[in-house]
Amino acid sequence: MEEKKSKGEEKPARSLNFIEEIIEEDIRKGKNDGRIHTRFPPEPNGYLHIGHAKSICLNFGLGARYHGMTNLRFDDTNPVKEEVEYVDSIMEDVHWLGFDWGNRLFYASDYFDQLYDFAVILIRRGKAYVCDMHAEEISATRGTPTRPGIESPYRNRTMEENLDLFTRMRAGEFPDGARVLRAKIDMASPNMHIRDPILYRILHASHHRTGDAWCIYPMYDFAHGQSDSIERITHSICTLEFEVHRPLYDWLIREIGIYAPRQIEFARLNLSYTVMSKRKLLELVKEKHVSGWDDPRMPTISGLRRRGYTPESIRNFAEIIGVAKRDNMIDVSLLEFCIREDLNKRAIRVMGVLNPVRVIIDNFPDDQVEEMEAVNNPEDPAAGTRRVPFSKELYIEREDFMEDPPNKFFRLAPGREVRLRSAFIITCESVEKNPETGEITVIHCTYDPMTRSGMPESNRKVKGTLHWVSARHAVVSEVRLYDRLFCVPNPDDPEEGKTFKDYLNPDSLKVVKGFLEPSIRDAKAGNKFQFERLGYFVVDIDSHPGALVFNRVVPLRDSWSRAENQK
RNA sequence: UGUCCGAUGGUGUAACUGGCAACACGUCUGACUCUGGAUCAGAAGAGUCCAGGUUCGACCCCUGGUCGGACAACCA
Secondary structure, eight states, X not given: OTXXXXXXXXOOOOOOOHHHHHHHHHHHTTXXXXXXXXXXXXXXXXXXXXXXXXXXXXXXXXXXXXXXXXXEEEOOOOTTTOOHHHHHHHHHHHHHHTOOOTTOEEEGGGGHHHHHHHHHXXXXXXXXXXXXXXXXXXHHTSOBTTBOOOOOTTTTOOHHXXXXXXXXXXXXXXXXXXXXXXXXXXXXXXXXXXXXXXEEEEOOOOBTTTBTSOSEEEOHHXXXXXXXXXXXXXXXXXXXXXXXXXXXXXXXXXHHTOOOOEEEEEOXXXXXXXXXXXXXXXXXXXXXXXXXXXXXXXXXXXXXXXXXXXXXXXXXXXXXXXXXXXXXXXXXXXHHHHHHHHHHHHOEEEOEESSEEEEEETTSOTTOXXXXXXXXXXXXXXXXXXXXXXXXXXXXXXXXXXSSOOTTOOSBOTTOEEEEXXXXXXXXXXXXXXXXXXXXXXEEEEEEGGGSTTSGGGGOOOSOEEOEEXXXXXXXXXXXXXXXXXXXXXXXXXXXXXXXXXXXXTTSEEEEEEEEOXXXXXXXXXXXXXXXXXXXXXXXXXXXXXXXXXXXXXXXXXXXXXXXXXX
16 A cells, blocks of 8 residues: 555645745745744735735745744735725635634734834934935935935934934924935935835824824835734745835845845736726726726625635635746636636526527416426536426527527527427427517427426437526526626726726626526525526625525636637 | 846746756537536647857756836835
8 A cells, every 4th residue: 555655646746836945945944943924914905806815825825835824914004095994804805715814913003113113223223314305305316217316415414313303203293294214225226215215204194093193104115024024924925016125125124133034026916807906996996987896897805706706716716827926917717717617516506597588388288387306516416406397488598599590509490309408308380570570579389298307208319408497487686797897908008098997898797687497586695506508696795585686707618609709 | 228027838837956848728629418518538839038158968057138027106
């Protein structure tokens, strides 16, 4: 037995991504005694989106993989943009995704006292000074990426004066914008972030957690790395745009003289046919292009949840897309693949008709109802069966009938036979039309009682199988058919004179009436189904007893319509 | 005319750290099927941005280019 477990048979370990390689190298070297500690550090100024999900899965995944820990830390150093609503939604979303920060819920604002002390240390060491220039002056003297900046006239104040001024900044003696605390590094550095960056600014604003205790707030650069250090984070993982901040991150830690975490940057996720910046998402919400942060068309975690995505499918997506440093644009079809794969295994099948046409089974007794037994999920025998009523008058999908069909059309047409799923084989005998419009109003068929599912005759080969609903048993519901929010792959890259909003897809939501089999009557919000041959659907929170509302999560793959569309 | 980062099939990620490129999605065949779904079998598709160099041998190392991205908020 033992020897049988040769190398080739061990589970196919996927190769390491570059961050895992760094971590394993650090472990090998005995850095931090092999301890691994990561953190997910959102700013509570918006809802989390699928890009954050990548980061969450990465950070928490690494914590778990290396038997370490992962903190949730709110980077809340800008009171004017941050709100508790966002804090709450972020915690809900991280939990929903399946991750747990235990008792390690932190806020950068928890460290305001300590951060203040760090600033004082820098001042005492002559590494920081109070600058009286206003925002415009500072910006004007910062230079450009290709031209060095000019040193502030306040740069060489004495340590005593700096200390006094900083103390008075904190005491509230000065108005917003009057002064800032700056690091004293190098105004000529080719790295803009090293040109005496601002550490603290005066902001007489009340903070969602510290209230009015402070009127000076640390900048990102002075809060983030120090918070990492305080929490003894070993690997501080962030997105590429912070790469140029790393020298400052390291400088501050070194000059203050505290524990040094290692910052590692990776490429953020871009998804086709959507936008991913909080600013743009907020704009869509505020201008009512969508119903809210949790609109099922939004790439937010709450939107995806409402759309019917599962945490498992999103985690799997995060795993599949990988982690690297090059810019990327992932096709939404990959996300769709992930949710189909997941729901295929678990969603109960049900029949529903969204664009009905009446079918009358001429040889079926008028008032008779037969109960058909239908399999709940062919992928999962344990899901059992249910009963579906069959009667003389049915609905089928209008697209499932053609009066004059091409050869490859396997569905219903005059004289043709099709199977009704879990029921009988029927033959089309004739159609009735609206004389004015030419629209087909009724399709007359006959059924063969010997072909009922399970009976010997039912094995007869027929080309097509249709879903159907007994007209008088149909549960009428609202069905929301969602499509991509934008009609171009990259709305972030508009042509001259246009903005991303010029590419909003006018057909991203279509509301139709659905005629569903009665077994669905008691479905609850969040329940997911496959409407056979159509797609996956979830019961929306707008549902009420007797007035169900469904969201289409994603359509089924449809090689017929794909072939048709290619013509 | 700065600094930093990146460049591998249509998309994304690999390549045991130098041994002529793999996996997934997508695409296309075919089989099977009471979902034109799922499943199964197979195929096409890159010679690794370019030019040199080192080497028996380079996606991998070196040099020089090209292209793309990030950085000039008292945002994060």
